[in-house]
Amino acid sequence: MRVLIRADASIAIGSGHIARCLTLAHTLRKQQVDVQFACRQLPGHALQRLRDAGFVTHALPGHYVQEHSGADIEAALPWQEDIYALGEQLADEPTFDWLIVDHYGLDARWETAARQLTHRLMAIDDLANRPHAVDVLLDQNYSAQVLDNPYAQWVGASCQTFLGPRFALLREEFQCAAIAIKPRVERVLVNFGGFDAAHQVHATLLALKGFDDLSVDIVAGLHNPDWEALQALCAERPNWYLQALTDDFFGLMQRADLFIGAGGGTTWERAALGLPTLCISVAHNQALNARLLGQAGVHRYLGPHECVTTEQLTHAIRDLIADPAQRLSMAERSRVLVDGCGAERLANTLIGHEFFAASEQP
Structure with a gap:
């Protein structure tokens, strides 16, 4: 065939x-x-x-x-x-x-x-x-x-x-058990696709600057337009780990307690793992699906990237970190959708x- x-x-x-x-x-x-x-x-x-x-x-x-x-x-x-x-x-x-x-x-x-x-x-x-x-x-x-x-x-x-x-x-590999939802968020994974043409990785790191107790894995994408600025931010923080691409995205997702990313293909990978997510759409074709999933309680949808400020994202991160019940609910609703x-x-x-x-x- x-x-x-x-x-x-x-x-x-x-x-x-x-x-x-x-x-x-x-x-x-x-x-x-x-x-x-x-x-x-x-x-x-x-x-x-x-x-x-x-x-x-x-x-x-x-x-x-x-x-x-x-x-x-x-x-x-x-x-x-x-x-x-x-x-x-x-x-x-x-x-x-x-x-x-x-x-x-x-x-x-x-x-x-x-x-x-x-x-x-x-x-x-x-x-x-x-x-x-x-x-x-x-x-x-x-x-x-x-x-x-x-x-x-x-x-x-x-x-x-x-x-x-x-x-x-x-x-x-995504035919797997769900991750554990811990009372305390310790590790965050940031990724906005393979190229990040919307500059959203950099915007997210600015929102995370005040969370000194978090370890942050950043998969920035190939030819990220803000690569030098990302390197400068990560150089000041020993618990921030920056890479353009990874051969073990699945492993990074398994170790994460919170994901911040777009509404593309990783949506279903996150759902399969039950990984709580703050979602920001970075393309027109992502918005409807991301909004409906937000309404269904699968993730928290903050809106299109051009409408989300650094302050709004910082508040959303703080709120979800402080709400383990919501993170558990997200995980359970996600796992219903994807096997x-x-x-x-x-x-x-x-x-x-x-x-x-x-x-x-x-």
């Missing part, structure tokens, strides 16, 4: 699309599936990361003639150019069994054209804002689970939809072992 994944990473897009697709790719490969990736050569692309993980990659152009410079990450790509470039790269490849697309800039027009390359198509989406022409659609967000059929107008009647955190694409088996469920679907009912509850 052969699978092609079309997804991108960049400083503007972030690394979340590649991260969740890579999780699914590893799960498929364990079942002897040949998985390949097609990605654009954008600033901050993940092609070498994918090659280092042992996957065949197909490099697509970093610029298209009809592409508008400065367009946001949800802007439509010139899909004809993307399909043409993909076809050129795959000219000598046999037809794939599945093509998985995880890209806000591509829609049903691209998917329809991509049928020439594959027998079946799957889309991974978070937005429910454009038509899809696929056989399977995944939206792992809580918003997709609680809102009334958000993809009804966007997919055909024969499309199988998998909606909600039960299908979150998490690495196998860590989502990648296996989707892999089994693609391989054809069985179709899980999208409406099935944990």
